[in-house]
Amino acid sequence: MRVRLEDVARAASVSPKTVSRVLNDEANVSDDTRQRVLAAMQAMDYRPHPSARSLAGHRSFLVAMLYDNNDNPASTYLAEIQDGVLEACDEHRYSMMVRPLRMRSGDFIRRLDALIADHHPDGVVLTPPITDYAPLLKRLREAGVPHASVSPAHRGKGIIGVRMDEQQAARAMVEHLLALGHRRIAHVVGIADHGASRWRLAGYREALAAAGIAEDPVLVVQGAFTFGSGVEAARKLFALKKRPTAVFAANDDMAAGVMWAAGEYGIKVPHDLSVCGFDDIPLARQLWPALTTVRQPAREMGKLAALQLLEVVRGRGPGRLAQVGFSLEVRDSTARVP
Amino acid sequence: MRVRLEDVARAASVSPKTVSRVLNDEANVSDDTRQRVLAAMQAMDYRPHPSARSLAGHRSFLVAMLYDNNDNPASTYLAEIQDGVLEACDEHRYSMMVRPLRMRSGDFIRRLDALIADHHPDGVVLTPPITDYAPLLKRLREAGVPHASVSPAHRGKGIIGVRMDEQQAARAMVEHLLALGHRRIAHVVGIADHGASRWRLAGYREALAAAGIAEDPVLVVQGAFTFGSGVEAARKLFALKKRPTAVFAANDDMAAGVMWAAGEYGIKVPHDLSVCGFDDIPLARQLWPALTTVRQPAREMGKLAALQLLEVVRGRGPGRLAQVGFSLEVRDSTARVP
DNA sequence: TCGCGAATTGACAGCGCTGTCATTTGTGTC
DNA sequence: GACACAAATGACAGCGCTGTCAATTCGCGA
Numbered sequence: 176m177r178v179r180l181e182d183v184a185r186a187a188s189v190s191p192k193t194v195s196r197v198l199n200d201e202a203n204v205s206d207d208t209r210q211r212v213l214a215a216m217q218a219m220d221y222r223p224h225p226s227a228r229s230l231a232g233h234r235s236f237l238v239a240m241l242y243d244n245n246d247n248p249a250s251t252y253l254a255e256i257q258d259g260v261l262e263a264c265d266e267h268r269y270s271m272m273v274r275p276l277r278m279r280s281g282d283f284i285r286r287l288d289a290l291i292a293d294h295h296p297d298g299v300v301l302t303p304p305i306t307d308y309a310p311l312l313k314r315l316r317e318a319g320v321p322h323a324s325v326s327p328a329h330r331g332k333g334i335i336g337v338r339m340d341e342q343q344a345a346r347a348m349v350e351h352l353l354a355l356g357h358r359r360i361a362h363v364v365g366i367a368d369h370g371a372s373r374w375r376l377a378g379y380r381e382a383l384a385a386a387g388i389a390e391d392p393v394l395v396v397q398g399a400f401t402f403g404s405g406v407e408a409a410r411k412l413f414a415l416k417k418r419p420t421a422v423f424a425a426n427d428d429m430a431a432g433v434m435w436a437a438g439e440y441g442i443k444v445p446h447d448l449s450v451c452g453f454d455d456i457p458l459a460r461q462l463w464p465a466l467t468t469v470r471q472p473a474r475e476m477g478k479l480a481a482l483q484l485l486e487v488v489r490g491r492g493p494g495r496l497a498q499v500g501f502s503l504e505v506r507d508s509t510a511r512v513p
Numbered sequence: 514m515r516v517r518l519e520d521v522a523r524a525a526s527v528s529p530k531t532v533s534r535v536l537n538d539e540a541n542v543s544d545d546t547r548q549r550v551l552a553a554m555q556a557m558d559y560r561p562h563p564s565a566r567s568l569a570g571h572r573s574f575l576v577a578m579l580y581d582n583n584d585n586p587a588s589t590y591l592a593e594i595q596d597g598v599l600e601a602c603d604e605h606r607y608s609m610m611v612r613p614l615r616m617r618s619g620d621f622i623r624r625l626d627a628l629i630a631d632h633h634p635d636g637v638v639l640t641p642p643i644t645d646y647a648p649l650l651k652r653l654r655e656a657g658v659p660h661a662s663v664s665p666a667h668r669g670k671g672i673i674g675v676r677m678d679e680q681q682a683a684r685a686m687v688e689h690l691l692a693l694g695h696r697r698i699a700h701v702v703g704i705a706d707h708g709a710s711r712w713r714l715a716g717y718r719e720a721l722a723a724a725g726i727a728e729d730p731v732l733v734v735q736g737a738f739t740f741g742s743g744v745e746a747a748r749k750l751f752a753l754k755k756r757p758t759a760v761f762a763a764n765d766d767m768a769a770g771v772m773w774a775a776g777e778y779g780i781k782v783p784h785d786l787s788v789c790g791f792d793d794i795p796l797a798r799q800l801w802p803a804l805t806t807v808r809q810p811a812r813e814m815g816k817l818a819a820l821q822l823l824e825v826v827r828g829r830g831p832g833r834l835a836q837v838g839f840s841l842e843v844r845d846s847t848a849r850v851p
Numbered sequence: 852t853c854g855c856g857a858a859t860t861g862a863c864a865g866c867g868c869t870g871t872c873a874t875t876t877g878t879g880t881c
Numbered sequence: 882g883a884c885a886c887a888a889a890t891g892a893c894a895g896c897g898c899t900g901t902c903a904a905t906t907c908g909c910g911a
Binding site for chain 4: 177179180181191192195196198199223224226227228229230231232233
Binding site for chain 1: 558560562563564565567568573582588589591592595596599606608609610611613630631632739740741744770773774776777795796798799800801
C-alpha cells in the first residue's frame, strides 16, 4: 500500500503538519525534527501524492512549456529545450506539460485560457517564436501566471528567462570570415519577425561596419529558416555578376541549403565559397564539409529558463534574464578567401 | 471564483454525485437529467479540477509518453508523434507528460519506477526504439500500467498501439525502383536492433526475391540512421567496381547523405543514380532533387497509439494494434535506369 | 525561579471530487 | 391497483494533503 504523509508522521513521532512543513521546506522546524522526518521519509521511500498536494495547497506543481508547432524553428532545437526544461522541473519535483499553440490561429487565446483553466500551471516557459506575442503576455499577466522565456526578443524589466547574445555571436561569426580575408560577405536572413533574425542581421552589420565595409544590399537576401529557402537565396546570390566569397546564413538549415546550391553551380565549398550557419544542429557536423556554425546551448537554455521560472514560482527570488555563452564551431566550410 | 461541481449541481437541481456521473459518462443517468446537467456545465463553463478528480477517483488522467533521448530517431519524428499523442489526450481531457529515458543507462528501471510512484500515469505510450525493451514491459506489467506502442517490433497478443506495414512499404519502394528498370539496387541498413531496420531490409529482400533478383551482399551496407552514416555507406558503394544504379536508404537522413556523397563523386541524381529514403522528413521535400520516399504519418500514428491506450485506460475496450497506411512520395530523386 | 515573547508543534477543517451504499422513482406484470 | 424489480438519484464519508490558528515548548532576562 501507498505510504502516506501520515505514516511518515507516525514513524517520526510528529504530527502530519510537521511532516508537511519539512516536505515543503518551510521555516520554523527545528533541525532535530527536520532530520528525523527526512530520515523517516527516506526510509519509507515516501512519495507525496501530487494531486493531494495540489488540491490542498492550491498550486499545481506544474510548469507548462508553450511552443508554436505551426511556424516552428528546427524541431531539434525545441526538443533540446524541452529536455532542458524537463530536467529543471525534475530537480524541483515539478511536473511539466507541453502545449503546442498556433500563434497565428484565431483560437490562440482561447486555447491558452483553456490550458490555464484546465491545468492551472504554476508557471509557463515560452519558446521562440512565441516569446513576445503581446496578447499572450498580457493574458498570462492577467491570469497571474509567471512566465520565463527562452531567447525573448525584448528584454524589458520583469522579463525573465534566458538569452544568448546572438548579435554578438553573429558578429563573431562574421569577424571570423573577415579574418579569413573575405570582403564580399552575404547574409541570408531568417523569418522577418523572429527576434533571432533581427539580432543575427544586426551582428552581421555591426561586424561589417566595424571593419569599415559598406553593406551591399544585394548581398542581404531574405530566407525563411528552411533548407529550401537557403537554396533559393543562394541561387539569387550565385546569379549575381559579382558573387560573394562567403555566405553567413542565419541558421544551419539555410546554410545547408546554400551548400547544396553551391553543388548545383559547381562551386566548391570552402575553396570557392565559405559558408557558415548558426545553431549547430546535428546535421551541421554531418555535412560535408562540416559546417562552421555558432553553437547555441539549447538544452542548457531550456534548463536555465525553467530554473528562473521556478525561482519565482517557488517564491525564492525575483528571477532574472540569465545569459549563456555561445561558441564558434569552426569546422571545414570556411576557409581563406580564394 | 472557480466554478465547482457543487455549483453545477445546484444550478441543475441535482445532487453533486449526479453531476459527477454525467462528467464521467457513467450509466444510469436519465437522458433528461444528463441534458440538464450538460447544459448547466456549458453555461457555467465548468472545468473539473483535475487534482480533485484524481485524488478522489484514484486515477491520474495522465498519459506518459516515453522516449529515448540518447539513441533517438529523428527528432522531427518524435515531435510529430508527441503532437499526435497530445491531440488524442486533449480529446479525452487527459493530460500528457513526456519522459526521456536512456534505455542503455543503468538507472532506466529506477527512473521508470520513480515516474510511476511520483505521477501514477494511467497509461504509457512507448515510442521507438523503446517499444520492445523486455525489462521495461515487464515492469509496466507488474505495476499494472497499460501501455501502447508506436511501431512495436513484435506483435504478440496483448500488444496494442499502432504500426505501419513497413516491410510492405519498403517492398513497394524497391518495386518502384524495379519498375524504373533498376537491377543493381543497394540498401543502406539502419541501426541493427531497431525493428524499423529489420522490416525495411526484409521488404527490400522480398521485392528483389519476387523479381527473381539474387541479393548481392556488397550492395547491402550498414548505416546508423544518420546523415553521416549515409555519406559513408554511399562512399563504400561508390567505391565498388560495379556501382549500383539505385540506392534505397532505410531513412531520409541517410538518403540525404547518399545524395551528398553522390555530389562528391560527381554522380548526378537522378540521372546517374536513383536515391530513395524512408520517413518523409521535412528535409526530403527540400532537397534538390526532392527525395522520393515513404511517408510515415507520424502524427497520426502518435494519435492512434494514444487512442488505443485511452480505450483501455477508460475501460472502453481491449485496444488493438491499429494499422496505418503508407504512401510512396515519388519525387525527383528516382528515374529510369541510365 | 518566574515570566514573556518567539519558536516550534499540533488539531482540525476542508480543498473538489468520487466510491459506496441507501433511498427513491419508474416500469412491467398479473 | 399492487407487487417485484430495475433504473435513477442522493447522502455521506473520505481520498492525502495543507491552511489556519491554537497550544505548547524554549530561551533568556529579571
